[in-house]
Amino acid sequence: AQSVTQLGSHVSVSEGALVLLRCNYSSSVPPYLFWYVQYPNQGLQLLLKYTSAATLVKGINGFEAEFKKSETSFHLTKPSAHMSDAAEYFCAVNGGTSYGKLTFGQGTILTVHP
């Protein structure tokens, strides 16, 4: 069984500040981990993914995430927030035989203030 916990349903930062969105996972098999972003009135878009290669993963729009097995974490960061980063972010995990059966966290809404 797999699960994902995103700490903080809302995160607010100032433009130019560091963005940190937290994700912890639970998986009985080596996990594949993902971050998706959902802009208002749109579907989800893949930001980045970890599939057991490098533990530091770089994604689109300047985001990156680090897989830490000892902490069962996969936190998403961006050094400098931009107004266009305002969206809802979802951490997800899959593994085992049902690869398409992504288990999503509850989501974190990121607000960016000018």
Add this chain to the structure above:
Amino acid sequence: DSGVTQTPKHLITATGQRVTLRCSPRSGDLSVYWYQQSLDQGLQFLIQYYNGEERAKGNILERFSAQQFPDLHSELNLSSLELGDSALYFCASSYSGGESGELFFGEGSRLTVL
């Protein structure tokens, strides 16, 4: 634009009714996934089809059914609708069976049951 098309975008209906949601995957994609997004349950995996065959099943109610047709489009049928079925229903697609975890999501069909 992800290339995944969902219709209708909005649907309002009454309890006890039946509706059909349609999804056209990206050109060339063989897998179609259905997800339900609601405020209380978050994003829940419903079902996956791969090249016309059911591949994985999630928390899909018996009142719900889906199929993938030879042209690879998919339909999700929801019957005996209840108030709690009100949600945003996403379709996603991928070329393979989902091993990469990169799913391409449509913009969703928002169902309101009154």
